[in-house]
Structure formats: C-alpha cells, structure tokens
Amino acid sequence: MPKHLPLSLLLLRLGIFIVFLMWTLDKFVQPEHAAKVFGAFYGLEGLGSSLLYGMGAAQLVLIAAFVLGLFKTWSYGLIMLFHGVSTLSSFGKYLDPFNNLLFFAAWPMFAACIALFLLREYDTLTVGRIGQAKRQD
Numbered sequence: 001m002p003k004h005l006p007l008s009l010l011l012l013r014l015g016i017f018i019v020f021l022m023w024t025l026d027k028f029v030q031p032e033h034a035a036k037v038f039g040a041f042y043g044l045e046g047l048g049s050s051l052l053y054g055m056g057a058a059q060l061v062l063i064a065a066f067v068l069g070l071f072k073t074w075s076y077g078l079i080m081l082f083h084g085v086s087t088l089s090s091f092g093k094y095l096d097p098f099n100n101l102l103f104f105a106a107w108p109m110f111a112a113c114i115a116l117f118l119l120r121e122y123d124t125l126t127v128g129r130i131g132q133a134k135r136q137d
Helices: 005-029 031-042 049-068 072-089 101-118 127-136
Strands: none
Touching: 005 031, 005 049, 005 072, 005 101, 031 049, 031 072, 049 072, 072 101
C-alpha cells in the first residue's frame, strides 16, 4: 500500500464530513432554509421543523459514523448516495453554469465520495491515530 494513502483518505473523509456537517447543522439552525432546499431540489414541499430536526438527528448519527470510520460500507455508501442524489438533483443549475458556478463544486466532492467508498478498506487512520503513526515512522 502506498505510504500516504491512509492519510490521503482520512483527509478526504474529513473534507467531506465538514460539508455534511454544515448541511446537517442547517437543519437545526435554519430549518426554514433546509425546508426551502428540500422543496426546490427534491419536490418535498412544506416539511416542518420537527421532521427536519429528526432528519438532522439521523444525519448527525450517519456523519459521526462516517468521520469515525465506522460501518464503512454503510456509512461511506450512504454518504456517497446522498451526495450523488444532491448533485444530480441540481441538474438544472448546470445548464446555466455562469450563474451557478458554486454548484459545480459538487462534482469533485462526488468523485471524492466515490473514491473513498471504493478505497474504504485502505482508509485505516482515525484522527487519534495520526500522532501514533507519526511516532512510528
């Protein structure tokens, strides 16, 4: 295995986690914004705060498992699936690219989610093990 592969995969996981964390927190901090997103991109109009809090809590459990590297097939797979749906549901935005440039950032993140899922067996580092790995070098 290439020496820096585990660290590279950990960094991908942390980067993806940061984005998902902000989307999760949005459901708690600004449920009205999250409801608008679900209405505009997924056709799910009128979601109430209680439902969004429940979705946020479930998503918080998922992203915690993801960032900790637990249940990799499920947590990495669900993160990849959710981000893939999110990326593809924005298809209309890609047809007007210069008014929606930020939406294109979804594609490299989707590629990172796919790569992390495919290489999950090599993703062996956790945040607590980075220091241990450095001391062993």
